[in-house]
Amino acid sequence: MTSKRDIIIGIDLGTTNSLVAWSGPAGPEVIDDGDGPMLPSVVAYADAGGVERIGAPARAHAIENPTNTVYSIKRLIGQSFDDLAEELGRLPYPVERRSGEDGRDMPVVRIGAKRITPQEVSAVILGELRERASRHFGETVNRAVITVPAYFDDAQRQATRDAGAIAGLEVVRIINEPTAAALAYGLDRNKHATVAVYDLGGGTFDVTILRLSGEVFEVLSTAGDTHLGGDDFDRTIMDLAAREIAEQFKLRIESPATQQALRTFAENVKIALSNQDSAALEIDLGEGRTYQRELTVAEFEALIAPYVERTLASCRTALRDARLQPADIDQVVMVGGSTRVPAVRRRVGELFGRAPYTALDPDQVVALGAAIQASVLAGERRDLLLLDVTPLSLGIETMGGAMGKLIMKNTKMPCQATETFTTFQDGQTAVKINVLQGERELARDCRSLGVFNLTGIPPMPAGMPKVDVTFLIDQNGILNVSAKEQRSGAVAAIQIVPAHGLTPDEVKRMTAESIAHAADDMQAHRLIDLRNQVAFDTNKAEQMLERFGEQIDDALRDRIAGELTALRTFADETTDNDELARRLKTFDELTVPLAEAGISSGLREPAQPQGRR
Amino acid sequence: MNDTKPDTVPEKCINCSAELTSPVVCSGCHTLYPLPQSVDYFGLLGLPRAYDLDESALEKRFLSVSRHIHPDYFGSASGEMQQLSVRLSAELNQAVKVLRQPVLRAGYLLELCGGPGPASDRTVPPEVLGETMMLREEIEEAQADEDHPALQRLRKTVEEKRAVLVERIAELARRLPNAAAEDKTALRHTLNAVKYYDNMLELLWEA
Known part of the structure; x- marks a missing residue:
């Protein structure tokens, strides 16, 4: 047995739902604290910017509170504002470009006067999962493996x-979702096989091809699309309804609340169509107008076909990069809630020429795999060996704006490449390097990870300094850069201006703030609870006064009536x-005689709902 | 940066005094050592420095060394050991990538033996240039016409021609390290030529 101090949890931080799991003596299991294993990845904020609700309660109130309820934040994290142009028009909560003095470009959610980064929103969800695990173990959990597409x-x-850091977690490893799923899948079987994991979640798609041989x-290869998922299926239904409503009733669905209602509705229709041949669309538009139609599976499948085709194109790319044909794949493992859509299963089956394997719980398998990997990192087991690849080529912008690739996609991680840079002017002591990720030929079509400012080069004539810059991608798929001047051995400093991220100082500040906020939030929470209790108790006293007021002493009756108003x-x-x-x-003590009068009069109140906490 | 490479391989583990069977890790206590300058990819994997290699031994050695040095096993180790495991794993992954592929392996061995690198001698045999130019034209034509049978035929032709070159590469690479200078040059030129066929196969993959 390991001590609880060493516990590392596995977290699946999903677009729609998140889960936390751990590896116990009986194997990996998802931690469920009574509300079900899944925590909806939804955070509702108060107008002042504080966190009001997390998970299911936040989702339940999304329609009343559309502009303050943040969901699908995973689609925004680590992106530039410009990447999201199409996405943003469809979100009911307001997102703006973060005004930065340093050329960074990232989206922020506007809640009242506050600007909240996607990292902070995700931290709220991670914090809640951390809490859930801490309650489960009876002590604080500090370390986690988090999965990403x-x-x-x-x-x-x-x-x-x-x-993770903002949520107070040490993220010991970032692991790829399909690889985590493969761990959970393959561990039971311990066989030799070539497997394709098809992972279609709420907002992201991955396909990964692995060779399983025993514990290795x-x-x-891996391929995918970080902006493709079940959300898009919902949108096709939303768009259809919005278009037909506009045609039939000359109405435009614009209010965030209606959009939110339509979204929930579309999601339910999609789910219904996994089990039945058609579903009724019926939307009350007010003033006696009702939009009504029947949506058949065939129509739905036609709507989502372009998205399904995009996933198949990624599958072909992954096969090609692995130098395999569809027939070489022994098993196709389906992961992610969106693989419940029958059309998805059918099309994937057609591509690989075999029925996909759907026996795993598509919602839980990623978290379970993360927990398995967590047990390796905790030193509890040494039998498993996980060899993953980098999904995208890494390079630098060369003269003329081309992308010069240094590390090709699908290279085993960790991996590194060293490139030598020199100066163009006498005495030049700094060089700027634009680091890119992507497959396109031109730098402007690739993703800039940031400009690396290489400084501290000894002053020499132009072209004399030779600075070796090493780009190291670690096992998490995260880039580390170091530099050294060949001749002098001087270690040049590398400053990274993240194009779409936070600086270490910002992360530190946000971590401190989130801890302070947690205390604030608790206070705010208690105040809400107390106010509810006051409302409940005063209403009850008011009713009792009406019915049994004559049975108590006049002075007390007046006093209760006065205190009641004052307390409110x-x-x-x-x-x-x-x-x-x-x-x-x-006040409660004061009203005791009144309650007693009620009981003694033999007219016991009907059982009250349990409002007390 | 603490990545200066030591010149020699330690004989015994400084931590547990066990004899070291790998230049980079003690198989007993998993203490890691920076890769010495004198150790090449073959040495890192405990294989003889030669073009012909036992592929199953390569895979086995790769997994056994990975099992000792992969960063996942250093989750609770010191920061220095963690960093070293990341760097060593990166070297190991690169070594395996090169040694697994005959063409890369021959090129690597050629440079180890003092032969010309791809940057210093870019010459391609002139007959290859002529031939690939014609093949490329045929491919472009077949692609424009979406003539799939023709593309499949072309892929087969390119694969066969590439196989002939790889055979020639193997023959020359087996003469290393003591090959004559003209053999080294011929090997370089043949290696350069293979690239042209690889690029064509990229175009023809889905034919």
Whole structure:
């Protein structure tokens, strides 16, 4: 047995739902604290910017609170504002470009006067999962393995790691989702096979081809799309309904609340169509107008076909990069909630010429795999060996704006490349290097990870300094850069300006703030609870006064009536939790004779809902 | 940066005094050592420095060394050991990538033996240039016409021609390290030529 101090949890931080798992003596298991294993990846904020609800309660109130309810944040994390142009028009919550003095470009969510980064939103979800695990073990959990889509680039991975740090977690490893799924899949079987993992989640798609040989999991290739998932299927239904409503009723669905309602509705229709041949669309538009139609599976499949085709194109790329034909794949493992759509299963089956394997719980398998990897990192087991690849080529911008590749996609991680740089002017002591990720030929079509400022080069005539810059991609798929001047051995400094990320100082500040906020949030939470209790108790007293008021002494009756109004007013105005709690207690004591009168009159109140906490 | 490479291989583990069977890791206590300058990819994998190699031994050695040095096993180790495991794993992965592929392996061995590198001698045999130019034209034509049978035929032709070159490469690479200077040059030129066929196969993969 290991001590609980060493526990490393495995977290699947999903677009739609998130889970936390750990490896216990009986194998990996998802931690469920009574609300089900899945935590909806939804955070509702108060107007002042504080966190109000997390998970299922946040999702349940999304329609009433559309502009303050943040979901699908995974689609925004580590992205530039410009990357998201298409995405943003479809989100009911406002997202703006973060105004930065240093040329960085990232989206932020606007809540009231506050600007909240995607990293901070993700940190709230991670923090809740951490809490859930800490409650499960009865002590604080500090370390985690977090999964990301295999096709996430360096910026998205870094941002995810930063989100973990803000949530107070040491992220010991970032692991690819399909690879995690393969761990959970392959461990049971311990066989030799070539497997394709097809992972279609809420907002991301990956396909990974692996060779399993006993306890060795060797990834051969991976491909995917970080902006493709079940969300897009929902949108096709939303867009259809919006278009037909516009045609039939000359109505445009614009309000965030209606959009949010339509989104929930579309999701339910999609789920229904996995089990039945058609589903009814019916939307009450007010003023006696109702939009109504029947959506058949065939129509739905036609709507989503372009998206399914895009996933198949990625499958072909992955096969090609692994130098394999579809017939070489022994098993196609389906992962992610969106693989429940029958058309997806059918098309994938057609491509690989075999029925896909759907026996795994597509929602849980990634978290379970993360927990298995966590047990390796905790030193609990040494039998497994996981060899993964980098999903994207890494390079630098060369003269003329071309992308000069240094590390090719699908290279085993960790991997490194060294490139020698020199100066163009006498005495030049600094060189700027634009580091890129992507497959396109031109730098402007690739993703810039940031400009690396190489400084501290000894002053020499132009072309004399030879600075070796080493680009090292670690096992997490995260880039580390170091530099050294050949002749002098001087270590040149590398400053990284992340194009779409946070600086270490910002992460530190946000971590401190999130801890402070957690305390604030708890206070705010207690105040809400107390106010609810005051409302409940005063309403009840009011009813009792009406019915049994004559049975108590006049002076007491007047006093209760007076205190009742005073307490209500005080509860609305105060932010002093302790004083409010004290006055509530006094009031409750004061009303005891009234309650007793009610009981003695033999007219017991019908059982009250349990409002007390 | 602490990546200066030592010149020699330690004989015994400084931590547990066990004899070292790998230049980079003690198989007993998993203490890691920086890769010495004198150790090449063959040495890192415990294989003889020669073009012909036992492929199954290569795979076995790769997994056994990985099992000792992969960063996942250093999750709770010191920061220095963690960093070293990342760098050593990167070297190991590169070594295996090169040794697994006959063409890369021959090129690597050629440079180890003092032969010309791809940057210093870019010559391609003139007959190859002529031939690949004609093949490329045929490929472009077949692609424009979407003539799949022709593309498949072309792929087969290119694969066969490439195989002939790889055979020639093997023959020359087996003469290393003591090959005559003209053999080394011929090997360089043949290696350069293979690239042209690889590029064509990229175009023809889905034919």
